[in-house]
């Protein structure tokens with residue numbers, strides 16, 4: 001069975017590598033990521049992963065893996081910030097509080113589509129204006145849901161998480177491995 005990674009995210013590729021899996025091809029899905037009016041965060045993230053998986057063409061011997069990560073604070077969905085001002089708004093909103101990071105994984109093949117949703121609670125320490133300004137200047141917020149990266153400088157803001165670290169980075173490995181194994185995708189050689 002051929003594995004297609006349906007993601008432009010270098011993080012997802014690296015995380016897959018951790019499982020000893022090298023995709024046979026990488027195809028980037030291009031979908032409209034606008035949430036629907038009053039859409040609940042869990043419904044939204046699951047729909048995004050599913051739509052990414054459905055947007056790409058698939059041969060009979062291929063299995064495609066897609067994922068979507070979103071940060072939620074209350075009922076608010078914090079996607080990838082449009083600009084530095086929105087990133088600052090997100091960081092001050094997250095400061096000194098707990099929020100949820102939801103990652104949905106979708107695997108599609110001849111069998112149909114199978115999905116998992118992973119919910120991780122992340123706590124931020126209180127952030128000062130200096131913290132936020134220095135972080136914005138680093139540029140790390142770009143392309144990251146919620147405007148931060150736990151695997152980078154953003155890790156210094158996070159004293160505690162409950163859930164899946166790899167889920168926060170973009171691909172929860174335990175759940176992904178289970179989905180891929182059940183789809184007949186296994187590592188080709190030991191690492």
Ligand SMILES: Cc1cn([C@H]2C[C@H](O)[C@@H](COP(=O)(O)OP(=O)(O)OP(=O)(O)O)O2)c(=O)[nH]c1=O
Pocket residue numbers: 006007008009011012028029052067068069070071080101143144145146148149150151154168169170
């Ligand atoms: C919260 C958080 C998110 N992120 C990233 C993971 C995702 O790549 C990104 C959320 O955007 P996504 O829309 O999930 O993914 P993407 O646009 O990067 O890639 P693709 O749709 O092609 O698969 O935020 C981190 O890298 N670290 C973090 O701590």
